[in-house]
Amino acid sequence: MDFASLLPELLKGFSNFTLGNGAMILAALILIYLAVFKEIEPVLLLPIGFGCLLANIPLAGMSASEGMMKILYEAGIKTELFPLLIFVGVGAMIDFSPLLAQPQMVLLGAAGQFGIFGTLTLAIALGFPLNQAASIGVIGAIDGPTSIFVATKLAPELLAPIAVAAYSYMSLIPIIQPPLMKLLTTKKERLIKMEYAPKPISKTALIFFPVALTLVVGLLVPEATPLISMLMLGNLLKTAGVVDRLSAAAQNEIINISTLFLGLAVGSTMSASAFLNLDTGKIMLLGLFAFALDTVAGLLFGKLMSFLSGGRINPLIGAAGISAFPMAGRLAAKTANDEDAHNFILMHAMGANTAGQLGSVIAGGILLSTVGKILGI
C-alpha cells in the first residue's frame, strides 16, 4: 500500500469541487434562505434545498446508487408513493361542503386549468419535446403532488425545476394574483356581494362524495385514479368519522414523513449538470406564465359567470379556481374584503378553490392520458 497516496485523497473533496457544484450550493442556500426567512413553502423548499446541498458535495455519494437520497428517490418518487401519500393527508384536511353547497362553482375549477395547456403549447413553441412540454405545463395545475406525479411519469429529468417552480410560485400567489385581479375586474365587479344560503349538506353526502368522485373520475380518466383516489381516501377517512385513528395518521405521520422525504429526494436530483442549463430558466419563466394564464382564465370565466348570473357572482372567485388550495381561496376572499370591509365571499371562494383542486388532478390525468397515448407510453 502506498501511504503517500493518502494525501491527495484527503483533499479529494476540494479537488473534485466544480464551479457547477458551487453554483448549485448557492442555489441550495437561496432555497433554504427563502424557506426559513421568507417562509416560502418551508416544509418543501427547506428539504429540497438541503437535498440540493447534499447532491453537490463531491464524492459524498448520497445521490449515488447506494446513497440514502437515491434510496429515498427509488422508494418514494420513482414509485410515486410520496406524492400519493401526501395526497392522503391533504385529502383529510379538505372540506368539500362549500363546494357541495354550490355545485355550480365546480365550473371554475375547469377554467383554472387553461394554464396547463397554454403553457404546454408555449413550451412546444420554445422547442421542448412533447413529454417535457407536458411536464412543464402541469406546473399550471398549481398543485405540488399533481405536478410531481405527472413530471415523474413523463419527464423525470425535469422533476427538480418543475417542483421548485410549482412550490415557489404557489407561495408567491399573494404577489402574482392581485395585479391581475385589479387589471381584469372592475371595482364594481369586485364589490359584488354574494349571499351564502346554501342547501344543507348532509353527513351522508359528505361521506359518499369522495367515493362517488373516485368512481366518476376513475371511469372517465383512469390515469387520474391514483391521484384522485388517494385524495378522496384521505377525505373519506375524515368524513367517515369512524376511523379517527387512520385520519389522524394520514394528517400527521403519513404526510409529514412523506413530505420530508419527498423534499430531500427531489432536491437530491439537483446536480449541476441536470439543473444548470438554459432549460431551467425557461421552465421558471414558463411556470410563471402558467400561473398567470390560470389566473387570467379563471377571472375571465368568473366574469362570464357573473354576466350570465345577472351580476350575482363576484368574478374574483374565478381566481380561486386555479387550485393552490387553500391559499388562492383566501386571497380571493381577502381581495373582495379589502375593497369593501363588509363583503365576505370566503365560502364561495373556497368552493371554487376545492373545485380547482379537483380540476387540477383531472387535468393532470387527461394530460397523462393524451400525451401518453401520443408518445406510446
Next chain:
Amino acid sequence: MDFASLLPELLKGFSNFTLGNGAMILAALILIYLAVFKEIEPVLLLPIGFGCLLANIPLAGMSASEGMMKILYEAGIKTELFPLLIFVGVGAMIDFSPLLAQPQMVLLGAAGQFGIFGTLTLAIALGFPLNQAASIGVIGAIDGPTSIFVATKLAPELLAPIAVAAYSYMSLIPIIQPPLMKLLTTKKERLIKMEYAPKPISKTALIFFPVALTLVVGLLVPEATPLISMLMLGNLLKTAGVVDRLSAAAQNEIINISTLFLGLAVGSTMSASAFLNLDTGKIMLLGLFAFALDTVAGLLFGKLMSFLSGGRINPLIGAAGISAFPMAGRLAAKTANDEDAHNFILMHAMGANTAGQLGSVIAGGILLSTVGKILGI
C-alpha cells in the same frame, strides 16, 4: 400520429368496464357502507372496501405491477410485515394480568380453536384442496392478523374473502354468540357467580411473561414464532415501563399506518375474477360455521370446567375463549350481567379471552406446521 384514434382512447374506462367490475364495485360500496354506517370493523373494512373499489376501476392500474396498491401488497402483505406490525401494536394494548391471576383459564383458549380444525375438515369435504381448506379453517382463529398471516402463506389467492369474513364476523360477534349461549347453557349456569380473589401479579411476572411465552411457544411451534413474538414484543414494550416512546409508537403510528396499508392492499386483491365465484360464497358460509363451532366448543368446555369445579365456574366464559379480543370477553360478561345485574365475571372472561388470543396464534402456527409438512412447503 393518428389524432382521431384518441377518441376511443377517451372512453376506454367505460369500454373496458365489465359486469364483474360492476359487481365488485357494488361489493366495495357495501363494505364501505357497513364500515361507516354500521361501524363493522371500520378501520379495516373501510380501507378494504376502498381498495376493492380501486381494483375494479378499469385501466387505473393501481393493482398492476407498478401501481401503488401492488407496491403496498409486495411491501407488506407478501412479506407479512403488516400483520406482524399490527400485532406489535395489539400486544402493547393487551393486559395479561387477568390471565396470569387465573392460569387455569388458559385451557379455554385451547377449546376455542376447535372451529379451525372442524372448518378445515368441512372445507375438505366441500372439495377445497388442503392448502385452501387450512386457510379457510384459520378464519376460526377469530383473529385478523393470524388469519391473514396463515392465508398469505398457504393460499394467497383466497386472502381477500378470508380477511373480509374474519373481520366482518368478528364485528358480528354480538349477533352470532348470544343465541348459542342461550341454547347451550341453562339459566342456572348463567347465574353462577365467580369470586375474583386472584393471586397478586407482580410487575416482574408481567414483564417476564411475554419473554417466557415467546420462548415456550417458539420452541414448541416454530411456525408460530413470527406472530407470537411480535405480539409479545408489543406487550413487553408496554410492561417494561422504560421504553414509553417505543410503546407509544407501537400503539399509534406503527399500528395505524400498517392497518391502513394492510386494508388497502387486501382490498386491492379483490378483482372480479378472483372474488366473484362460488368459492367466495362457500368461504363466507364456512367462516360463519367456524365462528359458531368455536363458540360451541368453548361453551361446552366451559360447562365441563364448571362441572369439574363443582359449579364454581360460569360456563359463559368459555365463549370468550374463541379470541376476538376484547369483544368476546366483554360479551360474555355482559350476558352474565344481563341475567343477573349483580353478576360480574368480566375479569374471568377477559382471562379466557386473552387465552383465546394466545390459543389462536398457537393453533395458527400448528396449522402452518402440519399442513406445510404434508404439502412439502
Next chain:
Amino acid sequence: MDFASLLPELLKGFSNFTLGNGAMILAALILIYLAVFKEIEPVLLLPIGFGCLLANIPLAGMSASEGMMKILYEAGIKTELFPLLIFVGVGAMIDFSPLLAQPQMVLLGAAGQFGIFGTLTLAIALGFPLNQAASIGVIGAIDGPTSIFVATKLAPELLAPIAVAAYSYMSLIPIIQPPLMKLLTTKKERLIKMEYAPKPISKTALIFFPVALTLVVGLLVPEATPLISMLMLGNLLKTAGVVDRLSAAAQNEIINISTLFLGLAVGSTMSASAFLNLDTGKIMLLGLFAFALDTVAGLLFGKLMSFLSGGRINPLIGAAGISAFPMAGRLAAKTANDEDAHNFILMHAMGANTAGQLGSVIAGGILLSTVGKILGI
C-alpha cells in the same frame, strides 16, 4: 404422505436446539434484564435483546431470507437508513448554542477521539484485520449511530458486538468516568469555576450553523457527509422554526420507529456462530479500553487547556468531549458540583459535549476514508 413422519416434525424446535442457542438466549435475557431493570439504554438494548432471542429460536426463520428480521435488516441496516434517520431525530434534539457561545470548546471534541485510533492500533496488535480493527475502534466514537454506520460499511459481521458494546458502555459512563476523573485531576483543578458570559448567539447563527457545518465537513471529509448531514438536517428542522411539523416528526415517529427496528435488526444478527467466540469477548474489552482512552485523552487535553488559559478552564469538561451526548456533559458538571456545591459548569460541559458529538462523526468519516482507501473499498 407419511403421517407418522409428523411426530418428529413436532419436536423439531427442541431437536434443533443447540447449546449455542441456549447460550445466546441467556445473553438475550441478560440484555433484556439490563434494559428493563437496570435501565441500561433500554430503547436499544431491549429490542436488541429481543431480536437476539428471536434469532436463536431454531427454525423460526425470522432471520432467514424471508423472515421479518432479515427484511428489516436489509431495509434499514444494509442501506444505513436506520442510523441516519435516528440522527435526524437526534439532531432535532441537540442545542448548539453553548458551543457557539464558546467556540474554543470545539477543540475538546477532537481530543475525545483518541480512543478511536488508539483502540484501532490495539485491535491490530491483537490480530484483528484492519477492517475489523477500524470497526472496533469506532466504538470510541461513543456514539451509537456512528459506530453502527462505520461497522456496517467495514465489518458488518461484527455489527452486533460493536453495537452492544457501544450502547452498554454509554449507559455505564457514570461508572466508567468518575474514577478516571478523580485520578487525573487535582481537587484544585476540579474546584475551578468558569464564568459563563457568552457572546449572544443570534437565531440566524443557530440556523446557519447546521448548513455551514454540513458544507465544511462534507467538503473536508466526504465520507462523513451522510452522518453529519442527517444530524444537521434534524438540527435545521428545529432551529428554522418554520417547519414544526417536520421537526416533530423527526423527534417522534421517525426516530422511534427507526430505533425499534434498528434494535431488532441488530439483535437478529446475534446467532451463536457469529457471536459466541473469543472475538466478542475481545471486542467488549477493547470497547471498554476505547471509552477509557477517550476519557483520559479528553481530561489531559482539558488540563492542557486549563494550563494554557492560566487556570480559567476546569479540566473536567475535557471528559465531556468524548461524545456520549448528553450524558458525559451532565456527568462532568455533576462531578464539579459534587466537589463544590456552588460550582456550575454545565453550559461549558455541554459545549464540549456537543463538540464531542461533532468530533465523533468527523473521526468516523476520516476512519472510513483512510481505511477504505487502504483496503481499496
Next chain:
Amino acid sequence: MNALLLSLQIAALGMGLVFGAILLLWLMMILLTTLTREKESAADSAEADSTAQADSKLQVALLAVSLALAEEESSSAHPLDAPPTAIVSAWQLGTRTRQMSEKSNFRRHAQ
C-alpha cells in the same frame, strides 16, 4: 410547426375533456345532494333547512368577524393556525364495545 399544431390540438382536446369531466362532476354532485337530502326525514326537513340556513349565515358572520379581527391584529395573526388534528379514538376496543351494547346504530356522533 407540426409540433405546435399538435400541441394546440392537445390543448383544445384537453380543455374540452376537462370541462366535460367537470360537467359530469357537477351532475354527480347535484344527484348526490338531492338524493341524500331526500333521505333526511321529511318531518324535520323544513326546520332543518331553516336551521341550516341560519347556521350557515352564522358561520359566514363568524368568518367575517374572524377575518376582520385578523385584519386588525398585527400581521402575525394566524387565524387558521391549528390543523384539524383528529383526536385518536378508542378504535378497535371502542368500536367493538359499542357494537356490543347497540346492535343497529345508524351513526352516532356528528364527526
Next chain:
Amino acid sequence: MNALLLSLQIAALGMGLVFGAILLLWLMMILLTTLTREKESAADSAEADSTAQADSKLQVALLAVSLALAEEESSSAHPLDAPPTAIVSAWQLGTRTRQMSEKSNFRRHAQ
C-alpha cells in the same frame, strides 16, 4: 375420502397439539407467578397479599359500577373509549440523567 380422512387426522392431531401447548403454557404461568411471587420480599408479602386482594376486589367493584352505569346510560356510552396511549417519556436524555444520579435503581415508577 382419503382427503377427508387426512383432514380428520389433522384436526385430531392439531387440537391435541393445541391442548398440549396450552398445558405447557399453563405450567409456565404457574412457574412464573410462583417464582416472581417468591421474589417479593417476605416481610410485606402477607400485607401485600391482603392489599392486593382488597385492590382486586375494589377493581371488580369499580368495573361492576362502571358496567352498570354504562348499561343505564344511553347506548352511546363508551366506557373504554380512550386507548392507553403511553405518554412519551424522556427517553435517551432522561434515562442517562437518571443513570447518572442513581447507580443501581431496581425499578422506579410503577408503569
Next chain:
Amino acid sequence: MNALLLSLQIAALGMGLVFGAILLLWLMMILLTTLTREKESAADSAEADSTAQADSKLQVALLAVSLALAEEESSSAHPLDAPPTAIVSAWQLGTRTRQMSEKSNFRRHAQ
C-alpha cells in the same frame, strides 16, 4: 509488525485530520457568530449584549438552582425529563395564510 506500523500511521494521520477539521470548524464558528452578530442592528446591540449577558447569567443561575434542587430531591428526579417535542403548527395552511397577510416578514416567532 507491518500492520501495527500501518495502524500507528493511521492513528497519527487520523488524529491529525480530526484536529485539522476541528480547527477549521472553530474558524467557521467564529466567522459565523461574528457575521451574524454584525447583522443585528447596531442600535440595540449594546443593550442586547448586556441583556444577553444578564440572560445567560440568569440561565446559569436557574440551571444551578434546578441542579441543586434535583440533587436534594430523591434520586428519582428527572430534571430534564420532557424532550422538547415541538408542537405541530399550522403548516401548509398556516404558512400560506401568513404569506397572504404579510408580504415580507423576516422572522416572526422566537422559535
